[in-house]
Amino acid sequence: MPNIWINCSVILEEKITAALYVNPEQLQELQWFKRLSSCAAVMEAVNIQLPEAIATEHTAIAYSPLQCTQNLLSAKRSLPVHARYQPPIPGGGHVDGHLNSPRLFLHCLEDTCLRAKARTVAPPEQTAN
Numbered sequence: 001m002p003n004i005w006i007n008c009s010v011i012l013e014e015k016i017t018a019a020l021y022v023n024p025e026q027l028q029e030l031q032w033f034k035r036l037s038s039c040a041a042v043m044e045a046v047n048i049q050l051p052e053a054i055a056t057e058h059t060a061i062a063y064s065p066l067q068c069t070q071n072l073l074s075a076k077r078s079l080p081v082h083a084r085y086q087p088p089i090p091g092g093g094h095v096d097g098h099l100n101s102p103r104l105f106l107h108c109l110e111d112t113c114l115r116a117k118a119r120t121v122a123p124p125e126q127t128a129n
Contacts, residue, residue, distance in 0.1 A: 007109040008066040010075035012102050018055040019097040020081050023048050030080070037076040038064035051085040066106070 016022055022042050030036040040062040047055070062077040086095045 005066050005068045005073060005108070009063050009107045010066050010077065011061060011063040011105040011107055012077050012079070013105070014060050014062075014079065014102045015100045016058050016060055016081065017098065017100065018057055019052045019084055019086075019095070020099070021046055021048055021055070021058070021084055022060040022079060022081055026080060037078045038062045040077075040079055048082070051087070053087060055084055063107075 022040075024042040024046055027036070027040045027042065031039060040060060043059040043061065046058050060079055062079045064075045064077050067074050067076075081099065083097050089095070
């Protein structure tokens with residue numbers, strides 16, 4: 001398979017509910033020390049000290065280069081997600097925090113479809129007059 005996916009990235013957009021949060025400062029630190037397998041950012045200001053009851057949702061994105069190995073396309077993305085403080089539950093117990101289904105995008109620096117078509121279409125034959 002020709003590598004038509006060169007210069008392509010996978011972008012994951014995740015709406016983080018009020019029960020969870022992504023710490024923007026942690027993302028910056030992890031990226032600075034190259035401890036994160038992808039680039040990531042939070043799109044809104046996030047107060048990590050707020051409990052779930054008064055927190056709002058926010059959007060986080062993570063993107064990484066697309067890898068092509070034989071017939072398999074893959075990408076590594078990391079996004080550390082934390083649980084917010086919950087109000088006490090009478091009698092104890094736990095509360096589940098759920099992630100929404102993310103949106104997934106593919107971004108290429110060049111038009112991948114055109115490059116693929118250019119490689120598969122044979123040049124027209126010349127006819128002799």
